[in-house]
Amino acid sequence: MNTSIIDAHGHDNDHSGDDHHGPAKGIGRWLYSTNHKDIGTMYLIFSLLMFFIGGTMAMVIRSELAIPGLQFVHPEFFNQMTTMHALIMVFGAVMPAFVGLANWMIPLMIGAPDMALPRMNNWSFWILPVAFGILLSTLFMPGGAPAGGWTMYPPLVLQTGDSFPFLIFSVHLMGLSSIMGAINVIVTIINMRAPNMSLLKMPMFVWTWLITAYLLIAVMPVLAGAVTMLLTDQFFGTSFFLAAGGGDPVLFQHIFWFFGHPEVYIMILPAFGVVSEIIPVFARKPLFGHDSMVYAASSIAFLSFIVWAHHMFTVGMPLTGQLFFMFTTMLIAVPTGVKVFNWVATMWRGAMTFETPMLFSLAFVFLFTIGGFSGLMLAIAPADVQYHDTYFVVAHFHYVLVPGSVFAIMGAAYFWLPKWTGHMYNEALGKVHFWTSAVFVNLTFFPMHFLGLAAMPRRIPDYSTQYADFNTVASIGAIGFGLSQLLFVWVLLTSKKGPKATAEVWDQPQGLEWTVPSPAPYHTFETPPSLSEMDSHH
Amino acid sequence: MCHVPDSNNNAHNDSSNRSSDRNLIAQLLLVVAGAFAFGVFVLPPLYDVFCEVTGFGGRTNAEAVAAIEAPDLSREIRIEFVTTTNEYAQFEFAADTDSMTVNPGRMYFATFTATNLSADEKVAQAVPSVAPSSAAAYFTKIECFCFTSQAFVADEERALPLQFIVDPDLPEYVDTITLQYTFFDTARVAANTEN
Numbered sequence: 210m211n212t213s214i215i216d217a218h219g220h221d222n223d224h225s226g227d228d229h230h231g232p233a234k235g236i237g238r239w240l241y242s243t244n245h246k247d248i249g250t251m252y253l254i255f256s257l258l259m260f261f262i263g264g265t266m267a268m269v270i271r272s273e274l275a276i277p278g279l280q281f282v283h284p285e286f287f288n289q290m291t292t293m294h295a296l297i298m299v300f301g302a303v304m305p306a307f308v309g310l311a312n313w314m315i316p317l318m319i320g321a322p323d324m325a326l327p328r329m330n331n332w333s334f335w336i337l338p339v340a341f342g343i344l345l346s347t348l349f350m351p352g353g354a355p356a357g358g359w360t361m362y363p364p365l366v367l368q369t370g371d372s373f374p375f376l377i378f379s380v381h382l383m384g385l386s387s388i389m390g391a392i393n394v395i396v397t398i399i400n401m402r403a404p405n406m407s408l409l410k411m412p413m414f415v416w417t418w419l420i421t422a423y424l425l426i427a428v429m430p431v432l433a434g435a436v437t438m439l440l441t442d443q444f445f446g447t448s449f450f451l452a453a454g455g456g457d458p459v460l461f462q463h464i465f466w467f468f469g470h471p472e473v474y475i476m477i478l479p480a481f482g483v484v485s486e487i488i489p490v491f492a493r494k495p496l497f498g499h500d501s502m503v504y505a506a507s508s509i510a511f512l513s514f515i516v517w518a519h520h521m522f523t524v525g526m527p528l529t530g531q532l533f534f535m536f537t538t539m540l541i542a543v544p545t546g547v548k549v550f551n552w553v554a555t556m557w558r559g560a561m562t563f564e565t566p567m568l569f570s571l572a573f574v575f576l577f578t579i580g581g582f583s584g585l586m587l588a589i590a591p592a593d594v595q596y597h598d599t600y601f602v603v604a605h606f607h608y609v610l611v612p613g614s615v616f617a618i619m620g621a622a623y624f625w626l627p628k629w630t631g632h633m634y635n636e637a638l639g640k641v642h643f644w645t646s647a648v649f650v651n652l653t654f655f656p657m658h659f660l661g662l663a664a665m666p667r668r669i670p671d672y673s674t675q676y677a678d679f680n681t682v683a684s685i686g687a688i689g690f691g692l693s694q695l696l697f698v699w700v701l702l703t704s705k706k707g708p709k710a711t712a713e714v715w716d717q718p719q720g721l722e723w724t725v726p727s728p729a730p731y732h733t734f735e736t737p738p739s740l741s742e743m744d745s746h747h
Numbered sequence: 748m749c750h751v752p753d754s755n756n757n758a759h760n761d762s763s764n765r766s767s768d769r770n771l772i773a774q775l776l777l778v779v780a781g782a783f784a785f786g787v788f789v790l791p792p793l794y795d796v797f798c799e800v801t802g803f804g805g806r807t808n809a810e811a812v813a814a815i816e817a818p819d820l821s822r823e824i825r826i827e828f829v830t831t832t833n834e835y836a837q838f839e840f841a842a843d844t845d846s847m848t849v850n851p852g853r854m855y856f857a858t859f860t861a862t863n864l865s866a867d868e869k870v871a872q873a874v875p876s877v878a879p880s881s882a883a884a885y886f887t888k889i890e891c892f893c894f895t896s897q898a899f900v901a902d903e904e905r906a907l908p909l910q911f912i913v914d915p916d917l918p919e920y921v922d923t924i925t926l927q928y929t930f931f932d933t934a935r936v937a938a939n940t941e942n
Binding site: 325326354388390392395399400426427428429431432433434435437438449452453454455457459460463464467468525526527530547 | 775782785786798801807861874881933
């Protein structure tokens with residue numbers, strides 16, 4: 210997209226912020242902000258904080274599992290750690306990080322002055338610290354934090370102590386925040402694109418977020434419904450999931466995974482978008498098959514609604530059900546394969562360079578694909594009976610979430626950081642961060658495949674001795690990965706000390722976000738940019 | 748203090764765009780409400796119907812039905828009884844016979860015995876499940892103690908009757924049917940209802 214940007218009045222965008230007041234002073238700037246860049250920054254910082262809190266819990270888990278036997282924590286606390294680690298990483302780290310990127314970048318990428326609903330934007334962010342404050346406070350309650358697993362299966366979850374209603378309420382708040390964020394993204398993208406930017410001319414990150422936002426409004430309310438039914442079963446005499454009253458606990462699993470599987474794609478589609486933005490810049494070629502990428506992402510989103518029971522092959526299901534969910538699950542490999550093919554084809558014969566964002570993206574393509582393959586193995590219904598609830602599942606979803614989603618988020622942070630701060634980050638340290646992360650993430654999660662195939666169960670604080678060595682390796686990897694992330698914080702803290710970044714930052718990147726100065730002024734695109742008629746995204 | 752950007756100066760927020768924003772938001776909120784209603788009001792009853800039609804989860808008839816005897820003496824089916832007591836139920840509960848061999852189309856009786864281990868009045872509910880689930884629709888209960896909840900006085904021991912018939916249309920490949928009962932103390936459900 211050879212975008213030549215001239216706004217409607219013929220002057221460039223450098224001074225568009227000058228006519229208006231800048232950010233407010235002090236804490237009020239953040240508390241009352243309706244500016245998409247401020248809110249994006251808050252989302253990103255919040256998710257980084259949650260990443261470290263959830264990461265600390267992972268360190269507790271891996272320390273306990275480093276050698277056989279019980280050494281550091283009580284099994285009850287171990288269960289609280291696995292439950293809270295998952296809830297915090299899913300709802301507190303990965304999802305808000307993508308919403309933060311959406312807030313920062315979508316208006317810049319489509320030439321909009323802000324998000325469509327700035328006040329709601331403020332609200333949807335500030336609900337999150339409240340939600341996670343409530344969730345984390347359960348750690349200090351009698352009976353401790355929720356320990357029945359993040360999937361909240363009844364009847365076990367109904368045995369949670371005082372923290373049960375707090376768990377439900379915090380999940381409600383997280384859902385509320387996500388739904389408001391999603392509505393904001395959809396309205397922004399549908400109504401605020403620059404003139405002449407047709408839907409198929411939108412950058413991939415915008416596309417994947419549009420699809421993600423629709424997934425969010427379709428399934429977050431279903432999760433809200435599921436946890437509401439848990440609440441009424443516990444306190445208001447209903448028996449949705451209580452067998453004694455005529456209900457069925459398996460019903461919860463169906464409703465939960467009807468939310469849960471689209472949720473998986475909510476956490477990976479924006480990552481696809483990020484990688485589709487980064488690879489073309491460092492391969493110095495346009496994205497291969499832009500439209501097929503759009504169709505692939507849409508197909509994945511559609512399929513995500515009809516595969517949920519592959520999480521439940523072992524609860525008992527008619528043969529036809531097993532076959533249906535097995536084959537539809539395997540079908541997802543086709544559009545995903547299209548995407549991986551297109552990323553590789555984008556790099557084919559490109560003049561590639563390997564700056565930190567590109568390294569993270571390359572690792573994403575390679576390691577996410579490993580997670581995809583183990584997902585295919587899990588999709589085989591008869592084989593899943595062996596893999597179910599073992600470390601093989603843990604290895605699978607961590608491969609798609611850590612070197613998948615998290616690497617994409619980090620790649621995005623390095624990619625757009627100069628646009629946000631106006632300075633180049635420390636490239637050498639960035640590369641060290643990448644290589645330590647890449648080595649340790651594999652050291653952590655690859656041995657878990659073997660542990661799972663040898664039938665080590667997940668969510669148990671102890672194991673028999675034949676699993677010992679691989680667990681030690683995984684724990685060393687986890688500690689290394691955790692420490693590597695401190696480097697990331699250091700790079701972020703020193704990010705304003707580097708040389709000044711140009712508006713383009715990288716070597717001739719395409720897209721509207723590179724036409725505004727670095728750092729991006731507080732107000733951008735107050736008059737919409739016009740894409741010149743000969744532009745073509747392809 | 749409150750900082751709200753003066754956003755009327757951009758092209759987006761003129762009145763026509765505002766109303767198209769409102770329409771879109773209204774549609775999206777409708778999707779949200781619909782999705783919530785789908786989760787709470789549609790999926791549970793749908794699941795019930797699904798279970799009744801397919802026998803999924805080993806669900807059997809929950810009310811007495813009449814059946815005509817037409818014994819098929821050429822076929823013998825082994826019926827196994829499995830009993831579980833829910834961890835909150837202070838009962839002893841077991842089948843009087845572990846298993847029996849039956850002909851399809853003939854009526855049979857079986858008895859179970861339950862004992863209230865507590866010094867209080869208790870109300871219990873037995874919840875049945877049949878395996879394999881493909882046999883569930885062919886295992887017909889004529890009379891069952893599981894159709895209603897059972898009241899027990901302190902320390903009471905009582906025989907609980909079951910009358911059943913296996914439909915001769917039972918698929919050929921089924922030669923064993925396991926009937927499993929879980930015995931629940933309904934106090935938890937009852938206490939919730941009082942609240």
